[in-house]
Amino acid sequence: MRVFGLTGNIGTGKSTVASLFAEKGVPVIDADLVARDVVAKGSEGLREIEARFPGVLASDGSLDRKALAARVFGDEQERLALNAILHPRIGQEVKNRLERLAAQGRDLAIYEAALIVENRLEHGLDGLIVVTAPIVEQLRRLHLRDGLPEAAARERIAAQLPQSEKVAKADFVIENAGPPELLRAQVSRVLDKLRAGYTRRGT
Numbered sequence: 001m002r003v004f005g006l007t008g009n010i011g012t013g014k015s016t017v018a019s020l021f022a023e024k025g026v027p028v029i030d031a032d033l034v035a036r037d038v039v040a041k042g043s044e045g046l047r048e049i050e051a052r053f054p055g056v057l058a059s060d061g062s063l064d065r066k067a068l069a070a071r072v073f074g075d076e077q078e079r080l081a082l083n084a085i086l087h088p089r090i091g092q093e094v095k096n097r098l099e100r101l102a103a104q105g106r107d108l109a110i111y112e113a114a115l116i117v118e119n120r121l122e123h124g125l126d127g128l129i130v131v132t133a134p135i136v137e138q139l140r141r142l143h144l145r146d147g148l149p150e151a152a153a154r155e156r157i158a159a160q161l162p163q164s165e166k167v168a169k170a171d172f173v174i175e176n177a178g179p180p181e182l183l184r185a186q187v188s189r190v191l192d193k194l195r196a197g198y199t200r201r202g203t
Contacts, residue, residue, distance in 0.1 A: 001102040002199055003109050004171075007116040008131030009160045011138030011145075011153070013176040013183070017131050018112045020187040026194075027106060029097050031090065031113035038089040039063050045089050052081060108194055117166045126199040127171035129190060132163050134177055171200055 006021070006028075008014035015030075022028045038045040041062045050057055053071050058064040072078040094111065101109050111125065122128045133141075135157065142153040167173055172193070174186045 001098065001107055001109060002126040002194070003098060003111055004194060005116045005122055005125045005128045006110050006112045006131070007114060007128065007166060008133075008176075009138070009163055009166070010114075010156055011141040012131045012133040012163075013141070014112065014114070014131045017129075017174055017176065017183070017187060018110060020184060021110050021191065024187070024191055026108055026110055026191065027101050028110045028112055029094055031094070031111070034090050034093050034097070035086060038086065038093055045085060048085050049082070052085065053078075117169050118161055122169050127194075128169055129172045129174060130163075130166045130170035131174045131176055132167060133175070137177055171198070 006014060006018055008017075018028045018030065037043075039049060040046065041060070046057075046063055049063065049068070053068060056064050056068040056071060068082070072082050098109060098111075110129075113121070116122055116125075116128065138157055139150055139153050142148045142156065143150070146153075148156070172190045174183070174190065176183055
C-alpha cells in the first residue's frame with residue numbers, strides 16, 4: 001500500500017483538503033486524532049501522563065489539555081518528557097491503522113500531520129502533498145476559526161517552518177487561495193496521479 005503525507009502550515013486548509021480526499025474514497029489517518037486516541041480516558045498513555053504530570057486530569061478522568069499545555073509550555077525538559085510518552089504510541093497506532101487498511105486490500109492512504117517535514121517523516125512516505133495559502137488567507141482563517149487578532153496570528157505563523165521549505169520537499173503542491181471548486185479541482189488532479197501509480201520511491 002502506498003502512503004502519502006499531507007501537510008501544511010496553520011491556516012492553509014490542510015484539514016479541508018484531507019476531507020476532500022476522504023470524500024473521494026481515500027482513507028485518511030489524521031495524526032491529531034491519533035494523538036487524542038492514545039491518551040483517551042482509561043488508556044495506558046493517559047496513565048503514564050498522569051504519573052509523570054500529576055494533576056492534569058479533568059474531574060471526569062479525561063486529560064485536561066489546557067492544564068497539560070500549561071505544564072510543558074516554555075519548559076524544554078517537560079516538553080521532551082511528554083513527547084517521549086506520546087510519540088512512540090502515536091507512531092505505533094499509525095502503523096497499526098495502516099496495516100489494517102492494507103489488510104483490507106487498500107492500495108492508497110493519506111497520512112495528515114502538521115509536522116511531517118519538521119520531523120523528517122517524508123522520507124518514509126511514497127510522496128508528500130503540501131497545502132499552501134497566501135498569508136492574508138492564513139490570517140483571515142485564523143481570525144474566523146480561532147478568533148485570533150492579527151498580531152497573535154502572525155506570531156503563530158512566524159513560529160512555523162516557512163511554507164517555502166515545505167514546498168521544496170513536496171511532490172505535489174495544492175494552493176488553497178481561491179474558491180472551493182478550484183480546490184476540489186486541484187485535489188482531483190493530484191488524486192488522478194496517485195491512482196495512476198505515482199510514487200517517489202525508486203524514481
